[in-house]
Amino acid sequence: MEEEEELEVVPASQTSHVLAFLDKYTTYRIQVLAFNPAGDGPRSVPVIIRTLEGIPGAPGPIIFTEITMNSLRVGWDTPQEPNGEILGYIVAYETSMPSESKL
Structure with missing residues (x-):
């Protein structure tokens, strides 16, 4: 996966900034630099940080094998x-009654 650097310009009146819309449970490398009309100053020492975990997405397609009369x-x-x-999966199942068809 190719990494793409993103930049956000912050006014000189601020010494903090919220980086929003980051991906969940993703590692980021953060650096800050000051600039003025003469140009960019040196970057700060990089800090590596990971965002917190979020709710997992849905598991992939369900497949059935080894189907017998009383197990699968x-x-x-x-x-x-x-x-x-x-950490794990919860497999939920229930008895599904076939619809009564009217003939």
Whole structure:
């Protein structure tokens, strides 16, 4: 994945700034520099920081194998957007009654 540097200009009257719309559970390298009409000053020492975890995206398609009269194996792909470390999965199921068809 190619990294793309983004820049945000902050007025000289401020000494803090909120970086918004960052990706969840993503590592960023942050640096600051001052500039004036003479040009850009040197960058600060980079700081590596990671945003917090968020709710995971949906797991991938559900597939069924090893279907017998009283069991089956259900499988799925990990979420495309895990947004953190996946601790486990909850598999929910219920009995589905077929619809009564009127003849």
